[in-house]
Amino acid sequence: MKSPSLAVVRALKVAVFLLCLAPLSVLVWKGFHEQLGANPVDVITRSTGKWTLTFLLITLSVTPLRKLTHLPWLVRFRRMLGLFAFFYGSLHLMTFVWLDKFFNVQEMLHDIAKRRFITAGMTAWALLLPLALTSTAGWIRRLGGKRWQQLHRLIYFSAAAGVVHFIWLVKADLRRPLTYGFVLAGLLAYRGASWLIARTRSRASVPATES
Amino acid sequence: MLIKKPDDIPSSEITPKSQYLSRRKFMFGAVATGAALAGGYYLRTSSEIDQPVAADGVKLSGIVKSQFSTTEKPTSFKDITNYNNYYEFSTDKYEPNGLARNFRTRPWTVKIDGHVKRAKTLDIDSIMKLAPLEERIYRHRCVEGWSMVIPWVGFPLSALINQAEPLGKAKFVAFETIKAPDQMPNQKRRDVLPWPYVEGLRMDEAMHPLAILVVGLYDEVLPNVDGAPLRLAVPWKYGFKSIKAIVRISFTDYMPPTTWNQMAPDEYGFYSNVNPTKDHPRWSQASERKIGASIFAAKQRTLMFNGYADQVAGLYSGMDLQKYY
Numbered sequence: 247m248k249s250p251s252l253a254v255v256r257a258l259k260v261a262v263f264l265l266c267l268a269p270l271s272v273l274v275w276k277g278f279h280e281q282l283g284a285n286p287v288d289v290i291t292r293s294t295g296k297w298t299l300t301f302l303l304i305t306l307s308v309t310p311l312r313k314l315t316h317l318p319w320l321v322r323f324r325r326m327l328g329l330f331a332f333f334y335g336s337l338h339l340m341t342f343v344w345l346d347k348f349f350n351v352q353e354m355l356h357d358i359a360k361r362r363f364i365t366a367g368m369t370a371w372a373l374l375l376p377l378a379l380t381s382t383a384g385w386i387r388r389l390g391g392k393r394w395q396q397l398h399r400l401i402y403f404s405a406a407a408g409v410v411h412f413i414w415l416v417k418a419d420l421r422r423p424l425t426y427g428f429v430l431a432g433l434l435a436y437r438g439a440s441w442l443i444a445r446t447r448s449r450a451s452v453p454a455t456e457s
Numbered sequence: 458m459l460i461k462k463p464d465d466i467p468s469s470e471i472t473p474k475s476q477y478l479s480r481r482k483f484m485f486g487a488v489a490t491g492a493a494l495a496g497g498y499y500l501r502t503s504s505e506i507d508q509p510v511a512a513d514g515v516k517l518s519g520i521v522k523s524q525f526s527t528t529e530k531p532t533s534f535k536d537i538t539n540y541n542n543y544y545e546f547s548t549d550k551y552e553p554n555g556l557a558r559n560f561r562t563r564p565w566t567v568k569i570d571g572h573v574k575r576a577k578t579l580d581i582d583s584i585m586k587l588a589p590l591e592e593r594i595y596r597h598r599c600v601e602g603w604s605m606v607i608p609w610v611g612f613p614l615s616a617l618i619n620q621a622e623p624l625g626k627a628k629f630v631a632f633e634t635i636k637a638p639d640q641m642p643n644q645k646r647r648d649v650l651p652w653p654y655v656e657g658l659r660m661d662e663a664m665h666p667l668a669i670l671v672v673g674l675y676d677e678v679l680p681n682v683d684g685a686p687l688r689l690a691v692p693w694k695y696g697f698k699s700i701k702a703i704v705r706i707s708f709t710d711y712m713p714p715t716t717w718n719q720m721a722p723d724e725y726g727f728y729s730n731v732n733p734t735k736d737h738p739r740w741s742q743a744s745e746r747k748i749g750a751s752i753f754a755a756k757q758r759t760l761m762f763n764g765y766a767d768q769v770a771g772l773y774s775g776m777d778l779q780k781y782y
């Protein structure tokens with residue numbers, strides 16, 4: 247299939263951008279209409295957390311999707327989706343820092359050290375930070391494509407830490423966190439499989455060129 | 458069409474029709490709902506739901522005030538009934554209200570057994586007459602770090618215990634929630650909690666005047682979502698100790714198993730007294746978010762024994778509460 251024109255991609259980007267803002271818009275709208283239920287902070291925490299993980303998984307789906315569908319231009323949405331994962335992750339963190347801990351640094355450090363689900367969540371966010379900072383074209387140039395790509399594999403670990411954060415936080419009934427876990431496992435398995443296939447092919451091809 | 462004639466609610470406990478119809482609980486849309494008060498009978502017809510509907514929303518009468526009530530402003534009825542843990546229905550705190558709506562609370566009996574003079578089965582309506590109903594406005598502290606102020610209606614658990622005539626070797630009281638997987642969706646699953654939910658108290662805790670059996674909320678019959686028709690309220694302990702929809706009360710000479718303790722012994726002890734100095738692996742217990750407060754309001758400090766230390770600390774004198782959490 248022929249790639250869409252630049253204008254079409256730009257229009258699609260605007261549409262995807264607005265769509266990515268929908269979860270936040272819903273929260274804000276509900277907040278102003280007193281629709282956030284008995285424990286609004288809990289709702290905000292859960293919603294921003296859920297969308298962080300969801301955007302991480304969507305971002306990780308871009309590569310398998312573009313390869314399986316032979317639509318290479320899909321990669322142009324990857325940075326935006328990844329940045330939205332970071333955006334919702336930062337909102338999630340801010341909810342903790344502000345609405346839960348009221349900037350009490352001592353309490354936060356205590357929580358990070360003592361509560362393993364918070365340790366995991368903080369790790370997940372911290373791993374995304376360098377990726378967000380180096381997401382510009384300038385940084386890709388500065389680091390060089392290969393090193394940049396290596397650095398950005400941190401997203402696998404961030405997503406894994408995010409899922410672990412969710413699993414450790416749940417008291418009973420692991421269905422929801424495990425759903426994220428299975429999707430992530432599938433996305434990582436795809437990468438493992440393509441790496442193995444690529445390696446086998448290159449090994450097979452080396453003697454062929456030598457002989 | 459089913460015309461059910463439950464004779465289990467005496468007329469004295471039924472509000473005049475006009476008031477009763479105005480209550481928010483009875484929303485049946487197109488469903489033909491008829492309620493008639495005649496000769497002490499409570500009639501209900503329904504073309505869509507062929508079963509008697511719970512009697513929640515019905516006003517309770519003869520409620521007396523109690524010296525044990527807090528003067529704090531109670532949490533709204535809406536928040537109390539739309540945000541709670543009731544894992545039999547859902548692990549989501551917003552869902553039990555809808556899922557418990559048609560839960561059947563009549564007929565309902567409670568089995569009293571174990572080390573008692575004579576095991577017996579009591580009907581819920583006779584239980585409701587064991588002692589005068591009191592309004593008990595209690596602080597309610599969930600182990601998850603949120604709290605409410607709840608105007609329960611009930612009577613001291615000790616009244617039922619005295620009626621049960623426990624033997625000398627009865628050292629603990631064990632409670633059991635109904636097992637009704639056809640009505641409680643999560644009881645069909647094995648990966649939530651072991652069913653039925655069980656709880657327990659030491660005999661002296663159970664006999665304490667603050668420990669009550671609850672049959673109402675805000676002067677009305679207890680809503681299904683809050684554990685109708687009979688639940689416990691032990692305000693100095695974390696909320697999960699206050700077991701809902703009780704069908705069995707047994708007297709034992711051993712510390713009975715309790716559901717959350719079985720699930721995660723390092724997180725939930727048998728006693729589970731509210732204790733801000735005993736950290737929980739998941740949540741700080743030093744402070745709590747008061748339901749109904751502004752999202753920008755600071756959390757409030759959690760008090761030892763949830764503020765009931767003056768009354769209950771004596772039960773635990775000499776015990777290491779870091780060890781016996």
